[in-house]
Amino acid sequence: MIDCSKASSICNKNQYCEASFLDKLKLGLHIFLCKRCKLYSEQNELMTKIFKIHLHKNKDVKLCxxxxxxxxxxxxxxINS
Amino acid sequence: MTEKKKHTLDPNKWIDLHSDYMYNYTITRVNDHEIAKDLVQETFFSSLKAMKNFKGEASERTWLISILKRKIIDHYRKKNSKKGKAEVRMSFYENGENKGKWIEERAPSLWGNAGEEAIENSELKSALDHCIENLPEKYRMVFLLKTVQNYETEEICNELGITSSNLWVIIHRARVQLRSCLEENWFGK
Structure with missing residues (x-):
């Protein structure tokens, strides 16, 4: 079974939809058994939501x-020197 | 088959044609107006010196950006060596019998004011900006490129010369740190 550090790292990768199927399976099992990581995972989803609401791509910023x-x-x- | 047209350089037009684009490119990576401006200027100076190496295969802008990219990476290297290793607070025990487990006082605790309405609060935005500001610079750049600018993992890795496992370690640490910072400054209140 994976440890909490590994579980949270898969969970973070998953926020970008880049965790493998096997990793997601391992994460699911870990979260089922570990309250802290279950909470971390829920909060992580919420953080992703918060990032989407509050952080935006830089629109064209120009030099004054x-x-x-x-x-x-x-x-x-x-050039002239 | 027609021969490919060779690109040429005209430094007198660089500022008008490319400075906004280059500034924009830089500010999304360094997050600081003065530093971004300086890096763009240094890029123009270095490009001027390197003009004889321009083979005309890439467009003027592509060539300038390739020089700018190196400047940005150098900027981060210098930063890192000056400050020593950027401080990252770890949330997990790194060795011993508890290796890989949550450090007791860093473990997630229940959040208050986490409802749908609360997360749209503009004060949360300030707390978030503050937490992002506190990330080590390299972490901040990788995190923002991935999360906000939606860059492909491969693109960031190529640009910074890091492996994808390096990238995920950085993203992981950045997010763990942001989580505990938001908990301290917002959700735990």
Missing amino acids: KEDKNALKNNLEKK
């Missing part, structure tokens, strides 16, 4: 004009 001008000036100096 001043930053761009500074970059341009510095680069020009290098």
